[in-house]
Amino acid sequence: MPDGNEPELDTYQPADERLTPPESFVDQANVADPAVYDEFTDPDAWARAADMLEWDEEYDTVLAGESEPLRWFDGGRLNAAYNCVDRHLDERKNQRALVWEGRLGERRTYTYLELYQEVNEFAAALRSLGVEEDDVVTIYMPMIPELPIAMLACARIGAPHSVVFAGFSADALATRMNAADSEYLVTCDGYYRRGDAVSLKNKADTACVTVDEDVTTVVVDRLDGFEYTLGEDEYEYGPLVEDHRRERVTPVARDATDDLFRIYTSGTTGEPKGVTHTTGGYLSYATWTSHAVLDIKPADTYWCSADIGWITGHSYIVYGPLALGTTTVMYEGAPDHPEKNRLWEIIERQAVDVFYTAPTAVRAFMKWGEEYPEQHDLSSLRLLGTVGEPINPRAWKWYYEHIGNGECPIVDTWWQTETGGILVSTLPAVKDMKPGAAGPPLPGVGATIIDGDGDEVAAGEGGYLVIDQPWPGMPQELCEGRDWVERVTEAAPPLDSFDWAYPTEDGALADDDGYITILGRVDDVINVSGHRFGTMEIESAIVGVEGVAEAAVVSGTDEVRSDSVYAYVSTTAECGDEDRLREAIIDAVTDEVGTVARPKAVVFTPDLPKTRSGKIMRRLLEDIANGEDLGDLSALRNPEVVGEIESAVDPD
Ligand code: PRX
Numbered sequence: 293m294p295d296g297n298e299p300e301l302d303t304y305q306p307a308d309e310r311l312t313p314p315e316s317f318v319d320q321a322n323v324a325d326p327a328v329y330d331e332f333t334d335p336d337a338w339a340r341a342a343d344m345l346e347w348d349e350e351y352d353t354v355l356a357g358e359s360e361p362l363r364w365f366d367g368g369r370l371n372a373a374y375n376c377v378d379r380h381l382d383e384r385k386n387q388r389a390l391v392w393e394g395r396l397g398e399r400r401t402y403t404y405l406e407l408y409q410e411v412n413e414f415a416a417a418l419r420s421l422g423v424e425e426d427d428v429v430t431i432y433m434p435m436i437p438e439l440p441i442a443m444l445a446c447a448r449i450g451a452p453h454s455v456v457f458a459g460f461s462a463d464a465l466a467t468r469m470n471a472a473d474s475e476y477l478v479t480c481d482g483y484y485r486r487g488d489a490v491s492l493k494n495k496a497d498t499a500c501v502t503v504d505e506d507v508t509t510v511v512v513d514r515l516d517g518f519e520y521t522l523g524e525d526e527y528e529y530g531p532l533v534e535d536h537r538r539e540r541v542t543p544v545a546r547d548a549t550d551d552l553f554r555i556y557t558s559g560t561t562g563e564p565k566g567v568t569h570t571t572g573g574y575l576s577y578a579t580w581t582s583h584a585v586l587d588i589k590p591a592d593t594y595w596c597s598a599d600i601g602w603i604t605g606h607s608y609i610v611y612g613p614l615a616l617g618t619t620t621v622m623y624e625g626a627p628d629h630p631e632k633n634r635l636w637e638i639i640e641r642q643a644v645d646v647f648y649t650a651p652t653a654v655r656a657f658m659k660w661g662e663e664y665p666e667q668h669d670l671s672s673l674r675l676l677g678t679v680g681e682p683i684n685p686r687a688w689k690w691y692y693e694h695i696g697n698g699e700c701p702i703v704d705t706w707w708q709t710e711t712g713g714i715l716v717s718t719l720p721a722v723k724d725m726k727p728g729a730a731g732p733p734l735p736g737v738g739a740t741i742i743d744g745d746g747d748e749v750a751a752g753e754g755g756y757l758v759i760d761q762p763w764p765g766m767p768q769e770l771c772e773g774r775d776w777v778e779r780v781t782e783a784a785p786p787l788d789s790f791d792w793a794y795p796t797e798d799g800a801l802a803d804d805d806g807y808i809t810i811l812g813r814v815d816d817v818i819n820v821s822g823h824r825f826g827t828m829e830i831e832s833a834i835v836g837v838e839g840v841a842e843a844a845v846v847s848g849t850d851e852v853r854s855d856s857v858y859a860y861v862s863t864t865a866e867c868g869d870e871d872r873l874r875e876a877i878i879d880a881v882t883d884e885v886g887t888v889a890r891p892k893a894v895v896f897t898p899d900l901p902k903t904r905s906g907k908i909m910r911r912l913l914e915d916i917a918n919g920e921d922l923g924d925l926s927a928l929r930n931p932e933v934v935g936e937i938e939s940a941v942d943p944d
């Protein structure tokens with residue numbers, strides 16, 4: 293019996309246009325032969341991804357495990373840092389590996405040789421602090437070069453890293469450290485937010501008080517002279533690395549199935565969802581997709597503007613691009629500081645070939661106007677990409693015309709923290725582009741769209757996107773077949789008709805050519821500017837505030853950030869002043885989750901709309917936030933509350 297909480301899967305704007313990639317792009321592309329789609333007849337075809345890496349011991353099988361656990365490249369041994377750094381030394385030790393553009397206009401460059409030295413020294417330092425193979429090292433840093441250096445140093449010694457986005461709160465850091473049993477933390481004194489120095493060390497200190505283990509901490513000096521206190525078991529990065537100058541650490545050969553890193557994302561429970569990516573499968577997949585989709589070449593200067601705190605930065609700033617031996621750009625600042633031409637100025641100065649960003653950024657660029665990119669020579673660009681959320685055809689076209697000058701293909705890449713790398717996208721030299729649709733599944737990737745009964749839907753009909761074949765970038769949890777997908781959506785379809793299935797929790801539809809358009813999440817996860825938050829996570833911060841009886845958060849549309857958090861709150865009798873309570877709610881979300889999840893609106897309501905079975909009807913709240921027609925309210929137990937909520941909504 294439908295209860296009104298089913299996802300909206302029918303709101304589709306068909307992509308009505310197709311564009312062919314320019315010949316000049318096709319002629320030089322890494323993958324230009326359409327036959328690539330036919331070459332993936334069985335899992336062995338994935339050898340091509342693994343064979344892009346150097347292995348200490350060759351794998352015996354591409355995909356082992358009749359049932360569970362699945363093991364990609366079983367028997368193989370390799371080291372990720374060796375593959376991203378050492379193996380390039382012969383051919384390109386003086387080529388730039390990492391280019392850093394700092395918040396205040398500072399610049400730093402590391403050649404492959406310099407990166408090799410720094411990674412070795414920090415690996416030696418971590419060892420000297422007691423870090424052993426398989427110890428989880430948490431890294432909590434803004435976008436500074438020491439962040440990828442620390443990741444690679446961990447990889448070198450076989451210690452899985454767990455990078456926590458620097459915008460997350462102390463509570464969020466502590467939860468992730470506890471979940472990973474992590475006893476080591478690499479952080480820094482602070483970072484710049486809108487030009488002001490903000491302490492990160494204080495947040496790390498607050499977190500460590502509630503971490504179960506005794507924590508050993510390394511603190512990078514980012515702010516140069518910013519005061520902080522160094523406690524017991526806390527070390528400054530600079531002097532520590534100095535103690536290990538010129539030391540070399542032999543890369544530890546890891547089993548292909550060994551953990552490379554842990555990353556936490558939002559699921560449908562209040563707890564963050566831990567995802568573990570493997571050394572062989574993940575690295576092969578990040579490398580292959582960087583080659584095939586992002587068309588990265590060693591001679592390129594490549595820039596992904598994501599933050600390394602999220603999976604995009606792991607796969608497509610650090611591991612994929614460096615495994616291919618390219619020059620990867622890392623930017624610490626904001627796109628509009630000091631001026632709104634900041635990104636275009638960097639693209640011109642660095643002669644960036646490939647630029648990969650988020651639709652939310654494209655919408656902001658579009659709002660600011662084309663006069664900013666027009667001030668710069670962007671002719672070095674060859675390919676553009678987007679990731680994290682749907683890009684509407686208008687923003688797509690603006691990006692195509694004003695950034696790509698109508699000459700660069702755009703790849704709209706669909707993937708998730710869980711998938712490790714891109715699963716759905718056009719191959720830019722092989723497939724036409726359809727603005728608004730991500731594209732077909734990549735070669736070797738199986739995707740099906742099903743209805744609520746588990747049956748495949750017809751072309752043009754919305755349904756649930758299911759990946760129905762294993763792929764090398766799949767996380768360890770999925771390889772082990774753990775009951776790990778949190779399927780709380782009541783309308784979630786049965787998967788019995790599949791031999792193997794990963795339900796992505798995204799709604800989607802495919803057109804007659806198999807191009808997939810993503811319709812958004814179907815679970816209780818909301819996507820704020822391409823960042824994932826569980827509604828439960830935010831709600832539990834809100835209900836912890838005195839005076840709050842019940843809360844429901846949904847996403848509302850905003851012109852630039854596709855989605856923002858709208859919180860609907862019912863209060864207790866003695867809740868006091870509403871403005872003060874609103875402030876306390878916003879502070880609680882900021883403290884417990886992070887500033888990225890800050891509600892745009894807090895709407896007080898005498899009651900939340902509920903179904904007859906007592907479930908909060910989020911769909912309705914979402915429609916109210918977005919000013920949409922509310923349709924049939926018959927499933928509601930308390931329809932009288934709707935009018936009151938509508939009149940209380942003030943999107944500003
Ligand atoms: O809803 C989809 C959306 O982002 C979700 C995954 O978020 P996260 O794990 O944080 O990873 C983001 C970066 C890979 C997906 O379930 N999403 C991601 N890419 C796209 C997208 N929605 C539409 N189009 C995309 N290209």
